[in-house]
Structures are given as structure tokens and as C-alpha cells.
Amino acid sequence: MTPWPETALKSLYRACSEAAQPVTVAAQGQSQHSGSCLRVDQVFNINITGAGKQFRAACWLCLLMPLCLWLTPAQAETRFEATTDSTLDITASVANDLVNEWRQALDNYRRDLRQGTQVANRPLSQQSAEMTILAEHLRAAGYYNHDIQPRPEEGYSRLRYRINPGRRFTVRQVIWDWPEDLETDLVAENSLQVGQPLVAREILDLQNRLRREIQSSACYRRVNVRYELSLDRAANAGDLRFYMEPSTQVTIADVIIEGTDEVRNSYARRLTQLEPGECFQRPRLDRARLNLYESNLFARVDENITEPDENNQVTVTYRVQERFHRTLKLGGGYDTDAGPGVNAEWVHRNFSRRGERLVLDTQINFLSQAVGAALTIPRRRPEWPRLTVSTRLERTLFAEQRTYLWQKGLNLEQNLTDNWVGNLGLDVRSSWTTTDEGVVDFEQWLAIPATVVRDTRNDMLDPRRGSRTLVGFTPNFSLAGGQPHYGQVRASWRGYWAQTSSMTLAATTEGSTLMGLGDELDLDQLSVTERLYAGGGGSVRGWPFQGIDPTDGGRTRVLQSVEQRIRWSERWGTVGFVDVAWLSRSRMPDWDDPSAGAGIGLRYFTDFAPLRVDVGSPLPDWGSEWRFYFSIGQAF
Known part of the structure; x- marks a missing residue:
């Protein structure tokens, strides 16, 4: 028999060697190289030193190569797995949070290997990279005299490390x-x-x-x-x-605003809150640039600072690009009780060229129709409050009576701290009911609403973290003389917890009560427009609009809702919810008589806000009737 060519045998060895490194080879004239895939001369007792037995050795290699190829991905997959308690053998006492931090660093690297964002084709490459990661974290924790010894198992299919951190510096x-x-x-x-x-x-x-x-x-x-x-x-x-590093202390010589068109340059300069002659301080300049952005008047703000002159003064220049100051918004929704509805809003963010915001809006559905206007005048100085003047005319239902409401008022808003905002208003409110006989039950009220709000939500339309707390009191004085004077106390809280990257738990609770000012409040003497109601999309989904007893209005109301929100793709999500209400004509709610509703919802996440579709049914007769709600933004 013709001997198997040595070059062909070497090719077979090389193929297996590339499939699962390293491999044992003991060909004629060559030294042995130990490895992990197979030991031809020891495991199978094959001596490959004779040329006459080369063919038989080659046959064994041909039979075992598929096994090598089959084992290789399993080996790679194993060494990419997350760490375990035995991955790191620490020889000295080290805080658990540090050990967990080191393991997390290895887990992040191995996750990148699994996802393909990092590459380590050979076990030794992965081992070297992981030892570098561990060394960096040891030094960062103060262990500069550390020693890391690799302890691979099962032929590098599992990577282990023995760490002697040494004394902490x-x-x-x-x-x-x-x-x-x-x-x-x-x-x-x-x-x-x-x-x-x-x-x-x-x-x-x-x-x-x-x-x-x-x-x-x-x-x-x-x-x-x-x-x-x-x-x-x-x-x-x-x-x-x-x-x-050496630097010079300087002052501001001048503040220049470039690029203004419709916005008055003097107003833009006032927004910076910087004055010539002031000390140059980087945080104040950053605040000035942020003020220009937060005015909602500019799409871009670039800063340029000159080098100090001979008087150690610099000139600060802000180059701005104005936004489009006029916006038209159109929206719609659906409610089983209110039917289809549309709303429109026109906004001018620079009404008189000094950042005044004018809003005209309208809303129409089967239950109510409204039109309103509001003008907000921004703060002229940081310590001054923001002023809003508004008016609104609405036609709606109260206790199944067609009622008109006309509100005129102003509100002062002042930032108290980073998260706390105070509001104080003055409203004149008129209401009347129309029948076949004409206008009846005309009433007029003077209200002084005062609220304090703390808001830490990460997003207004789709929050996942934070909370919103509101506490307020509004005294109401009858100007027509036919109604009792009364006050309304209100407190509410909303909380949001991001359980995972795709799951959010949201909860809200709100309590309101009416009380007499001076005399005991007689609810029967109070107009139906001033009482409290529950039921429908704004309180308990699944119940009819204002359908929770007493349907002619109550004195005390407590609302609670819980939602489990799940976002299972970039655009789509689902919601399960439970809403509960207590409505009572007395001072205290009847806790033994709740009204509840439950249901599910679908969310489609756009670039600006989620679209919401909810379907709910009353409890305990869940499924007896269904009501649908469609709108923009989360329920709360």
C-alpha cells in the first residue's frame, strides 16, 4: 500500500486544529503539542510515528473531526455564560459589593461576546481580556498589589480565576x-x-x-x-x-445676543440673567444658556467667549436660532358615553415679541362643548411669578341637566424649590341652566384657588419614574347671594415605578371634600355645578359618566387607580387597570360601599406621546357591560 502523503496528513491535523484548538499531534519528525480536543496517541493508543500507519491515523482523524466541530460551539457557548459564585476565588476578605461589581463587569463583557459586539475567537483571548478587566477594577478599588491566576476548567470551556487582592492601599x-x-x-x-x-x-x-x-x-x-x-x-x-492649571480671574465686559428676529433682543438678553461687570462663573453661563432654551423660543443656542483683554474682561456672545412661534394642534378621541370627540389648539409662543404665550383651544363631543383662551406672561425677573390670564365657556351636563359655565380668572405661579411649585389664583365663575322656559338657576362665584405641587416625574405624558403630589384649598364665595359660601380641600398623589425595562407600575389616589365657611354646609342648597361626581373615563372606567351614586352629586370623594403597564415592543404595549371610587353626601366616605371598575388597554407609542385605547367594565359584575375610551397620553 502506498503510504499516505505526509502533507495530506498535516492538512487533516491542521483542519482539526483550527476547529478546536489546541490538538495533540505527534507526526514523524515533529514534537508533541498537548491540547483539549483529542489526544490521539494517548486516548486511542495510536502511534503515528510510522509512515505505514499514517493512513490509519488519518482515518481516525476523519472520523473524529465532526465531533471536534460539534464540541466547539458548545465550548464557546459555555465560556460565554454568566458568572457564578465559583467564577472568582478570592483568597482574602473583600466586601461583597466589590465582588459583585467585579462579577458584573465580567457578565457585561460576556454578554457583549454573546451579542457579537465584542469578539474573542479563542479562549485565551477571552481569558486575557477578562484578566485585564479584573485588574482595572481591582486597582480602582485600591488593590494595587493584586495577583490574578487563571484557573480554566474542562479545556477552557469554563474560565475561572483565583484572585489574591493583597492589602488595600x-x-x-x-x-x-x-x-x-x-x-x-x-x-x-x-x-x-x-x-x-x-x-x-x-x-x-x-x-x-x-x-x-x-x-x-x-x-x-x-x-x-x-x-x-x-x-x-x-x-x-x-x-x-x-x-x-494656571488661569486668570476675569469679569464679564458685555453680553451679546445674535440671531434674534421676532423676539426682542432686550428680552432675550434679560433671559440670560447676566450683567456687565459681574464675576465670570461657568455655572451661571450654563444657566443662561439653559434659560434661553427653556423659554421655548429658540431651537438652537451657541455660546462664544472671547479671550481676556488687558483689563481681564471677556465678552459673552449667544448665537440663537428662533423656533417657529405658531403651532396648530388637532386631536380626537372616543368615549362610550361622550361619543367621538375632537379638539384643536392654536398656540403663539411669542405673542408680543417678549415670550408671551397665547393659547386658543376648543373641545367638542356629545356631552360637552367648550372654547377657551389663555395668555401667559413669563417672569420678567427670576424672583417674580409667572402670570396667566384665562377665560373659558363650556356647555356640559350636571345631574343630567344641560348647564353652561363661564370662567374668568388669573393665576400666579411661583417656583418654590427645584421640584415644588406654588399657585395662587382669582376666578369669577358663572353658571346657569337652560330649560324650555329659558335660563334658570343663575349663579355666580368668586374663588381663590391655592395649590402646592411637587413633581418629580421623568415624563409628563408617559412617566416611568417619580411622583406628583398636590395639596390645595379653594374658598368659594357666592356673589348672587342664593348659595352658601363653601371651601374645597383637595389632595392627590401619583407614583410610578419602573420594575424592568419594559414594565411599569403606576398608582394614583385623590381625595376631595366640601366644607361650609362659617356655617355647616347644606348640600341640598348647593348648586349641582359645585358638587362632586364620579364615574366615567376621568374617575372609574367602566361606569357611566357621573353614574356612581349619588348621581346628583356628593360632598366627599375618594378616587384610587392602579395600572400595570407592559411595553412589549418599541411601539406597542398593554395595560391592566383597576379603578375604585367612594362618593358620599356626608363628611366621611362610606368605606364599606366602594364602586370599582377594571379592564385592559392597548398602547401605541408615537414619538411624542402614547395613543391610549381602554375597555372597562364595572365590578363585581365584570363583563356585564363594556365601555371604550380612546385618547392621547396615559390615563394618569
């Missing part, structure tokens, strides 16, 4: 090397003490806090805070020196 000395003209004591310096662990995250955080504090307390043109770290590995300690 601590801060031995801190030097604050600031410019001589920095006269302010920095509070952030107190957060770094000698003897505490040398943690990179804390040092970087301190560096940023020092930079922000210097920017807010001094007038430097540029504030670049740096640090130097010197390690003494024998002492397991480090010396830190914080310093600032």
Missing part, C-alpha cells in the same frame, strides 16, 4: 496646591481624609466637586482641576496632590 498624605488668588475655603476638601481607602471613583468624584466649587466661588476663565497619585507599594499607601 490607603491615603497617606493629601496636598492641596491651589492658586494664591483663590481665597475661598473649599468644603469638598473635607471629604478626603488620611487613612481612608484609595478608591478611584471617590477621587474622581472629589475632582469634579472641587471643580464645580471653584467655578461657583471664583471668577477663573478656565477651571481644570487635576491630581497626581504617587504609590508606595511597600507601605500599601498613596500620596495625593490636587492642583489647578
Whole structure:
């Protein structure tokens, strides 16, 4: 028999070797290379040193190559799996949060390998990358004398590591090397003490806090805070020196606004809240640029700052691009009780060229028709409130009576803190009912609504985190003299929890009660337009509009709702909800007599707000009747 060509045998070895590295080869004239896929000379007792037995060895390789190829993806898939408790063998006591952080870093890398955003074709490449990741995290936690030993198992199908972190380095000395003209004591310096662990995250955080504090307390043109770290590995300690790159303290020579057209230049300049001669401070300039954006008048704001002149002054220029100031919005919806409805809104965001916002709106459905106008005058100074003057005429139903409402009023809105806003208003409200005999039950009221609102929601139309709290009191005085004076107390709360990236739990509760001002309130003497109602899309879905007893209106009302929101694709989501109401003619609600409704909903997420379709039914006779609701935005 003709001997099998040695070049062909080597090709077969090379093919198997590329499929599952490494492979044992002991061909004539070659040294052995140990590996994990197969050991031809030991496992199968085949001696491949003789040329006469080359054919038989080649046959074995041909039979075993499919097994190598079959095992390779399984091996790769195993080494890409998430870490377990045995992945890291820590030889010293280390805080659990640090170990979990190291494991999470490996999990993130292996997830990228599974998804293809990172590539590691060979186990040794993955092992090297993971050891680098672990070393970076050990150093960041203060373990600079660490030792990492790889402990692969099952032929590199499982990657394990033995870690000796060594002693944790601590801060031995801190030097604050600031410019001589920095006269302010920095509070952030107190957060770094000698003897505490040398943690990179804390040092970087301190560096940023020092930079922000210097920017807010001094007038430097540029504030670049740096640090130097010197390690003494024998002492397991480090010396830190914080310093600032040389810079000059400057003042503002002038503030220039370029690019204004319909917006008055003087008003745009006032929005910046910057004045010539003031100290140059980076946070104030950032706030000025943000004020221009938040005015809703400009689509783009670019900043340019000149170099200091001989008087150490700079000129600040904002180049702006105005937005379209007029917007027309059209919308629609459907309600089983109200039927199809349409609404339109025309907005002018720069009515008299100084940021005044004029809104004209109308809403029409089978139950109500309304038209309104509101003019909002922005703050002329930061400490001044925002003023809104409004009027609205509405034709609607109260206790199955066709009623007209005409409201005229003004409201002052003032920011109290970052999240708290206060409102104080003055309204004159007229109401009358029409019958075949003409206008009857004409009433007129003077109201002074006052509310405090705290809002931390991440989005107004589709919130996933945060909450909104409202507390308010409104005294109402009868101007016609035929109605009792009364006050309304109202409190509400809405909360949102993002359970996962696609699931959100939302809940709301609201309570309102009416009370007499001076005398005990007689509900029968109070107009039906002033009483409280429940039932329908705004309170308990599944119930008829104002269909919860007492249907002629109550004195105390409590509303609660819970929604489980699931977004199962980029555009689509579903909702399950339960709404509950207590409506009573007395001071306290009858907690033993709730009215509830439940149902499901479908959401389609557009680029600006979700479209909502809900179907609900009353409880406990769920399914006895159904009501549908279609609108824009979440229910709450």
C-alpha cells in the first residue's frame, strides 16, 4: 500500500486544529503539542510515528473531526455564560459589593461576546481580556498589589480565576496646591481624609466637586482641576496632590445676543440673567444658556467667549436660532358615553415679541362643548411669578341637566424649590341652566384657588419614574347671594415605578371634600355645578359618566387607580387597570360601599406621546357591560 502523503496528513491535523484548538499531534519528525480536543496517541493508543500507519491515523482523524466541530460551539457557548459564585476565588476578605461589581463587569463583557459586539475567537483571548478587566477594577478599588491566576476548567470551556487582592492601599498624605488668588475655603476638601481607602471613583468624584466649587466661588476663565497619585507599594499607601492649571480671574465686559428676529433682543438678553461687570462663573453661563432654551423660543443656542483683554474682561456672545412661534394642534378621541370627540389648539409662543404665550383651544363631543383662551406672561425677573390670564365657556351636563359655565380668572405661579411649585389664583365663575322656559338657576362665584405641587416625574405624558403630589384649598364665595359660601380641600398623589425595562407600575389616589365657611354646609342648597361626581373615563372606567351614586352629586370623594403597564415592543404595549371610587353626601366616605371598575388597554407609542385605547367594565359584575375610551397620553 502506498503510504499516505505526509502533507495530506498535516492538512487533516491542521483542519482539526483550527476547529478546536489546541490538538495533540505527534507526526514523524515533529514534537508533541498537548491540547483539549483529542489526544490521539494517548486516548486511542495510536502511534503515528510510522509512515505505514499514517493512513490509519488519518482515518481516525476523519472520523473524529465532526465531533471536534460539534464540541466547539458548545465550548464557546459555555465560556460565554454568566458568572457564578465559583467564577472568582478570592483568597482574602473583600466586601461583597466589590465582588459583585467585579462579577458584573465580567457578565457585561460576556454578554457583549454573546451579542457579537465584542469578539474573542479563542479562549485565551477571552481569558486575557477578562484578566485585564479584573485588574482595572481591582486597582480602582485600591488593590494595587493584586495577583490574578487563571484557573480554566474542562479545556477552557469554563474560565475561572483565583484572585489574591493583597492589602488595600490607603491615603497617606493629601496636598492641596491651589492658586494664591483663590481665597475661598473649599468644603469638598473635607471629604478626603488620611487613612481612608484609595478608591478611584471617590477621587474622581472629589475632582469634579472641587471643580464645580471653584467655578461657583471664583471668577477663573478656565477651571481644570487635576491630581497626581504617587504609590508606595511597600507601605500599601498613596500620596495625593490636587492642583489647578494656571488661569486668570476675569469679569464679564458685555453680553451679546445674535440671531434674534421676532423676539426682542432686550428680552432675550434679560433671559440670560447676566450683567456687565459681574464675576465670570461657568455655572451661571450654563444657566443662561439653559434659560434661553427653556423659554421655548429658540431651537438652537451657541455660546462664544472671547479671550481676556488687558483689563481681564471677556465678552459673552449667544448665537440663537428662533423656533417657529405658531403651532396648530388637532386631536380626537372616543368615549362610550361622550361619543367621538375632537379638539384643536392654536398656540403663539411669542405673542408680543417678549415670550408671551397665547393659547386658543376648543373641545367638542356629545356631552360637552367648550372654547377657551389663555395668555401667559413669563417672569420678567427670576424672583417674580409667572402670570396667566384665562377665560373659558363650556356647555356640559350636571345631574343630567344641560348647564353652561363661564370662567374668568388669573393665576400666579411661583417656583418654590427645584421640584415644588406654588399657585395662587382669582376666578369669577358663572353658571346657569337652560330649560324650555329659558335660563334658570343663575349663579355666580368668586374663588381663590391655592395649590402646592411637587413633581418629580421623568415624563409628563408617559412617566416611568417619580411622583406628583398636590395639596390645595379653594374658598368659594357666592356673589348672587342664593348659595352658601363653601371651601374645597383637595389632595392627590401619583407614583410610578419602573420594575424592568419594559414594565411599569403606576398608582394614583385623590381625595376631595366640601366644607361650609362659617356655617355647616347644606348640600341640598348647593348648586349641582359645585358638587362632586364620579364615574366615567376621568374617575372609574367602566361606569357611566357621573353614574356612581349619588348621581346628583356628593360632598366627599375618594378616587384610587392602579395600572400595570407592559411595553412589549418599541411601539406597542398593554395595560391592566383597576379603578375604585367612594362618593358620599356626608363628611366621611362610606368605606364599606366602594364602586370599582377594571379592564385592559392597548398602547401605541408615537414619538411624542402614547395613543391610549381602554375597555372597562364595572365590578363585581365584570363583563356585564363594556365601555371604550380612546385618547392621547396615559390615563394618569
